[in-house]
Amino acid sequence: MTDALAVQEQNKDLKELVKREYKEGFVTEIESETFEPGLSEDVVRRISAKKNEPEFMLEYRLKAFRVWQKMKEPDWAHIDYPKIDFQDIAYYSEPKQKPKLDSLDEVDPKLLETYERLGIPLEEQKMLANVAVDAVFDSVSVRTTFRETLSEAGVIFMPISEAVQEHPELVKQYLSSVVPVQDNYYAALNSAVFSDGSFVYIPKGVRCPMELSTYFRINEMNTGQFERTLIIADEGSYVSYLEGCTAPQRDENQLHAAVVELVAHKDAEIKYSTVQNWYPGDENGKGGIYNFVTKRGICKGDHAKISWTQVETGSAITWKYPSVVLQGDNSVGEFYSVALTHNKQQADTGTKMIHMGKNTSSTIISKGISAGHGQNAYRGLVKIMKGADNARNFSQCDSLLMGDRCGAHTYPYVEVQNPSANLEHEATTSKISEDQLFYLMQRGLNEEAAVSMIVNGFCKEVFRELPMEFAVEAQKLLDISLEGAVG
């Protein structure tokens, strides 16, 4: 009896806790040129024409479109949503006053203001030292900072639409080399209609002199965002890349279907961090972003390393499995994830580690936090191929439940074709206990601070993988998400 009462009491508190304001929910009043909703071969051709693309890109898009037309929407994930009408979405939108990228003066002041409000000043002198930013607004990249400094080091960091023009050989060589167009439904769709995104090339032996960062913003209503990111780290190079995302608060659901491809050659290392804060919808589940993303990296050469770190607090639905193909011998794959779902948010996220080379190793640390009616699923595959002698994997999946109406689910899949493999899997599910709350409050912390401390402690193994500024941002984001949790 006492337990039931304690739970009830705690639920009341937690209901308060998960109330939050979405601070990035404003709309920028800016004139845009947006395609009418609908998807056809003609729309694909128009996007390509808009971008003034070479023939190979148009062919690539058309091939992807035809593949997509034959595919079915996947339905295996632990998520539930009304059927998406793909003819009801606009596939291209750009601010009318198209900025020339050489000078900030030519960027629409309203756009600059938008990024200021989001805490991302694009003026280089005001920027955090050592972070170069590419800002993508709806379908186009509006500003890439620090390009000169980077090009001195030989680093290419530019919108992918420009890379198509300026470095077509690289794009041709690597685009869809990791995620083939027919890989999955959303990857095919993205390949057909993607409009912009970031392109990064780090030459042999270069340690990228600053953190690279892309900031994605969906503004226009009923518009999908389909960005494409391609990062290539040549032999012996290193790059750390960050992405952040927000969107205005709208009642309609919006689609975000991105593809990110990473290629790490011999001895190269790519560290990819995400703080995803797309609009999650309101407390009744109205509105919010559908985030269907394909992220995959390949450790092509020996001793290559790819590390994914993600903090997912936004989106109505998250469907995302950043993966690593460990092709080179002694290559390393890592996946660190915090996913928070509250209200009616749903997340089905995890990773795939495909071990092909000898002595390859992978680490998976997943932390799921569910509050309100939130549903949080971890789905992960560890595959050890025949030739992957002495492969090692360590997986740890922890779930934290707040209240008794949310859910946590863990779906670990393991396929081993080589007997020398060494795999470890640990999983825990816990609740924020009354005992922990009282303990911290007895030490003088108010309930909100106590909850925040417990949750941040739970996520610590992931947060410490984030670059400093992002770790701070991620902690703040969790605090905001949990604001008012206890009364």
Next chain:
Amino acid sequence: MLEIKNLHASVFDTPILKGINLSVNAGEVHAIMGPNGSGKSTLSNVIAGRDGYDITEGSIDYLGKDLSELEADERACEGIFLAFQYPVEIPGVSNMAMLKAAINSMRKYRGEDEISAGDFLKLIREKAALVEMKQEFLKRSVNEGFSGGEKKRNEILQMAMLEPKLALLDETDSGLDIDALKIVSDGVNALRAPDRAMVVVTHYQRLLDHIVPDYVHVLADGKIVKSGDKSLALELEEKGYNWIEGLQKAS
């Protein structure tokens, strides 16, 4: 300092305390003894303000304030400290980070500035020496993987850091071997001060060989059935808790 009058309290609607009267002055150390289920731990939880521990009758006055009107964190900020019988583990939160947040929360409550990193480090090194706690324990997650003795020492370290006016020690001796008991008691004794009161809750007399109380109260079935000086604890040890049942029937 603490004035408890005719206190009746329930734990999730089950009556546990049935009319406690207790007066504690600054500088005094009171021991509360009693058999299992007599309400010892309930008393400290009610004073500290744990959720679900409700006062149904009577009052607790602390430094002129009615405690029932303060939340647990406010009581802590007012100087009430509870050393837990079973300190919980908080994974991923370092001892240092927790203590710094606690100190700053209390300073904020008093309208003071946050403690500087330098002052904090100096303070925690000094206090850690008091309970012979190694530096590495300060960086570890709160109580995670600590032995029973280490957890109790950690409680005393926190008490030393937070410098309470009223310290409640709930079964601090449980799960301690002789050496750990000595370290913990020495730590507690070092914290005895003219402006600080302590209420030591214990099942066994042995703790009171180390922390010598000014007063001893015997609790049975939610009431204080006998009070006296430290010799009462010895008498209780000798005669056993069955003697108390006799006292209860007599009263």
